[in-house]
Amino acid sequence: MTVHSIHIFNKKCECIYFTEWNSAKADASKKEKLLEPAAEEKDVDGDPETAKLVYGVVFSLRNMASKLSNQGFSSYKTGTYKLHYFESPAGPKLVLITDPNAPNMADTLQSIYANVYVEHVVKNALVKPNTPIRNQLFRTTLDKYVRNLPNFE
Amino acid sequence: MAETAQQRFVCDSAMDFLLMETVSLMQEGFDSIDEERDAAYARMEQLGHRVGMGLAERATRDRPRFADNLEVVKFICKDFWLLLFNKQIDNLKTNHRGVYVLTDSSFKWFSRMSADVAAETPQLALVHSAFPCGLIRGALSSLGVSSSVVAEVAAVPQCTFQIKFR
Numbered sequence: 001m002t003v004h005s006i007h008i009f010n011k012k013c014e015c016i017y018f019t020e021w022n023s024a025k026a027d028a029s030k031k032e033k034l035l036e037p038a039a040e041e042k043d044v045d046g047d048p049e050t051a052k053l054v055y056g057v058v059f060s061l062r063n064m065a066s067k068l069s070n071q072g073f074s075s076y077k078t079g080t081y082k083l084h085y086f087e088s089p090a091g092p093k094l095v096l097i098t099d100p101n102a103p104n105m106a107d108t109l110q111s112i113y114a115n116v117y118v119e120h121v122v123k124n125a126l127v128k129p130n131t132p133i134r135n136q137l138f139r140t141t142l143d144k145y146v147r148n149l150p151n152f153e
Numbered sequence: 154m155a156e157t158a159q160q161r162f163v164c165d166s167a168m169d170f171l172l173m174e175t176v177s178l179m180q181e182g183f184d185s186i187d188e189e190r191d192a193a194y195a196r197m198e199q200l201g202h203r204v205g206m207g208l209a210e211r212a213t214r215d216r217p218r219f220a221d222n223l224e225v226v227k228f229i230c231k232d233f234w235l236l237l238f239n240k241q242i243d244n245l246k247t248n249h250r251g252v253y254v255l256t257d258s259s260f261k262w263f264s265r266m267s268a269d270v271a272a273e274t275p276q277l278a279l280v281h282s283a284f285p286c287g288l289i290r291g292a293l294s295s296l297g298v299s300s301s302v303v304a305e306v307a308a309v310p311q312c313t314f315q316i317k318f319r
Contacts (some may be wrong), residue, residue, distance in 0.1 A: 120267060124265050124267055125176065125278075137267030
């Protein structure tokens with residue numbers, strides 16, 4: 001199971017964090033750059049267009065799911081990837097993209113939120129809320145956490 | 154007035170967030186970064202002074218008078234810090250001529266701090282050390298000692314306080 005990327009959106013629908021680990025696209029040159037996500041400054045604002053598209057998809061699916069049933073939307077699977085969605089009660093939304101064979105990542109997303117985001121962003125005195133996340137500690141902790149997930153390649 | 158463990162837990166987080174916001178609030182209304190930082194530092198230190206005075210009075214209510222300055226500083230290192238952060242100061246150094254250096258190797262309010270560029274963190278953390286400096290100064294002054302307290306942040310989460318007796 002590989003984790004491809006993660007997006008974090010704040011309440012104002014802006015993407016405040018983005019990192020890729022193994023790109024889903026078979027682009028050789030891009031892959032080399034992305035093996036070092038912590039060093040790449042442009043990861044944070046990586047691709048605003050893609051971020052907006054992801055947010056749009058997630059937003060529409062969430063509304064549709066809430067109208068069709070009582071349960072919310074949590075993930076969808078296509079032939080090439082699986083997208084997991086977690087919405088915290090306080091606001092930020094986490095979107096995780098993995099390969100199609102991934103198990104249910106709801107717990108993982110929840111613990112990323114509780115143990116990485118809350119600890120290093122919410123409780124961080126030097127970070128203004130709702131601004132793009134650039135601090136080193138958050139980045140390294142998230143990176144370590146994802147790399148330690150079972151079966152991460 | 155008994156406090157259950159759970160009551161304490163809630164108070165801690167609320168207190169941390171309140172202090173964080175107070176620091177940014179104190180920085181408003183000034184044009185340049187240096188002015189902001191100095192103004193925020195001075196105001197937070199005054200606040201800390203007042204709070205420290207009250208806290209020290211509460212904490213030493215049933216204790217006998219302190220024998221000398223060293224006893225006062227030891228009280229700060231042990232009981233006062235225990236009251237505030239649930240731990241004691243890790244290292245105390247003195248030159249026996251009125252200068253004491255207190256080192257806290259994992260200062261609670263710095264433990265989650267991280268800036269965009271890792272090297273800048275100590276500088277930005279300095280403003281947040283104004284309140285604890287004031288706390289120490291206030292506690293000392295309510296125990297009858299006039300002093301000046303300065304903080305140094307070499308690397309978060311470590312913090313060093315230097316007390317000079319006057």
